[in-house]
Amino acid sequence: MSGPFSDLTETLFEEKSVLSESYQPDKILERDEEIEGYRYALQDVLFGREPDNVMLYGKAGLGKTAVTKYMMDALQKEVSIRDEADELFVHDLNCNGKTLFMIIRRLVNELLPDSASPFPKRGLGTGDAFDELYKQLDRHGGTHLLVFDELDHLDDADTLLYELPRAQANKHIVEAQIGVIGISNNYTFRNSLSSKVRDTLMEREISFRPYHADELRTILNDRAKRAFAEGSWDDSAVAMAAAIAAKDQGNARQAIDLLRTGAEIADRTGDDCIRDDHVENARELVQRGRLKTRIQDQTDHAQYILETMAYLEKDYETPARSKTIKTNYETVAESWGAEPLSTLKSIQKHLSDLQMLGFLNRRAENKGRKGGHYYEYQLDLDAEIILETRDELEGQLQ
Ligand SMILES: Nc1ncnc2c1ncn2[C@@H]1O[C@H](COP(=O)(O)OP(=O)(O)OP(=O)(O)O)[C@@H](O)[C@H]1O
Ligand SMILES: [Mg+2]
Known part of the structure; x- marks a missing residue:
């Protein structure tokens, strides 16, 4: 029996999810310096010592989240085979639209035993939440890396960055060690912090610069090999997506989007190969979409x-x-x-x-x-x- 879907077959795509936003690459390309900076900042974890605090800066789509995930996974793996390393816990928190209380409460809830009821939403203050956090950290022991993505969007990053890095020195925690990793789009974020926080944070800064066209090309080639069926794309189409994104903001997300949209256009028109004109059409489509959003606003x-x-x-x-x-x-x-x-x-x-x-x-x-x-x-x-x-x-x- 034939239906509206029965004649559909997968032609161009071998594994389309490789081009989706949620895909985490198992290798990071063209970010050796940033990886080296991270490696250095976190190495103390392997020897049971408190790691440096790390602040990452860089515009959208430059690999801050991808590199962080990659480093956390790699560190977890390494910790598991080294005797002298403490147990490692990684906590991922996105601060966009959140208050300090919400973020600390979220952390507490992650650390509470399964049988405990969640930290109350109302009735207690941020100070109480911090107290509970320290209690729970000490209950677990080990090393805790707290990753605050989009930290510049938190309502009170100043208090967060004042409290956590001092927790051990102030004897709020004794059994556990913590490292703070902050990620921000905004290069002036540091200036928005109070001088007492700035002077004592002692963080390692890693800044992510825009990708060049040849770097984006390497990233896209790697994805293309996994995402598309053999022989179904032109190298020049990949080069074109890389060049367009490099000329704009050097954003890898945009480059991947262009390639995916180009492939979708080729797929829809029944072409068996992704060519320059598909990527060019994708660029127009993406621009049109952006313009529409701006008009709507x-x-x-x-x-x-x-x-x-x-x-x-x-x-x-x-x-x-x-x-x-x-x-x-x-x-x-x-x-x-x-x-x-x-x-x-x-x-x-x-x-x-x-x-x-x-x-x-x-x-x-x-x-x-x-x-x-x-x-x-x-x-x-x-x-x-x-x-x-x-x-x-x-x-x-x-
Ligand atoms: N060096 C890289 N190697 C492989 N893939 C990468 C690399 N850099 C970025 N990507 C991919 O590009 C996309 C955007 O990267 P990511 O989400 O890490 O950007 P970001 O810097 O966190 O951006 P934002 O500030 O918008 O959160 C993701 O799909 C990611 O997997
Ligand atoms: Mg990110």
Whole structure:
């Protein structure tokens, strides 16, 4: 019996999950210096001593999380075969959107015996949570590496970084040892800490720089070999994805996304080989997606103005003055059942904001004393994308 799925076969992909975000590579490429820095900072764990605190810095997609996971796994393995090493516990905590209390409570709950009830959400304070944490750490003994990812998003990183590194010196913990690993996107994070924390943290800093095109190529080639069936990709398509991402932010996540999206496009069009044009299409698709998100993030009236500009553009009426834009904008706003903003000033303010955000181009016109001085605006992006996005958004609201 045949159904809508029966003719589907896996052609290009051998193991597509290798290109997914959750995939943890078993080897890390092109990050030897960072690995060396980590190795040095954590080596004391192997000899039963307290390790250095580590702070990792670097923009999105540069391998901070992947390298950290790799190092933690490698250390666990090594600890298990060395007699002089204490037992090792690794705690992964993502701080995004969390308060200090939530994070410490989460740690406590990880450490409590299975039979115990969780640390209460209400009624006790952060100080109580720290007390319980120290008690539990001592109950376990051994070495605990506490990995705080996206640490710059924590509401009170200062207190965290004041308390934990001093726990042993202050005799809050006696049986256990801890090492703090903080990961941050933000290079100025250290400056946001108080001077007493900065002066005493004594952390090792490892900074992750953007990948070059040839490094991304190595990473992508390795993934391609595992992800795709033999002979189903062109080396130049891989090189292209690497080059695009290197030119942008040197972000490995973006490079992998481009390759995966390119492969999906090839797969959908029934091609048996991933070529440059598939990656090029993937780039456009990804850019379009990003642009749509940016349009969505604008206020309703800013979106009506963008929509107005798209219509004017299609009717060859741009560049246009704010007065013309205002008249047309009123029709657009009303067509969506909204009350238009009434003053020219408010429209001009929106136009100026949209220009600063890169949606519009502005040029100054000076027509002498009689004509006066004014600005003319036109779109700096494809009108179709705006109209498509607007349709989709309003469609979702219906
Ligand atoms: N050197 C590398 N070798 C193999 N894969 C890598 C390497 N660097 C990054 N990757 C892969 O690229 C993707 C992004 O890396 P990762 O999640 O570690 O970035 P990050 O620096 O933690 O970014 P963010 O700040 O956004 O969390 C992951 O899929 C990861 O497996
Ligand atoms: Mg990360």
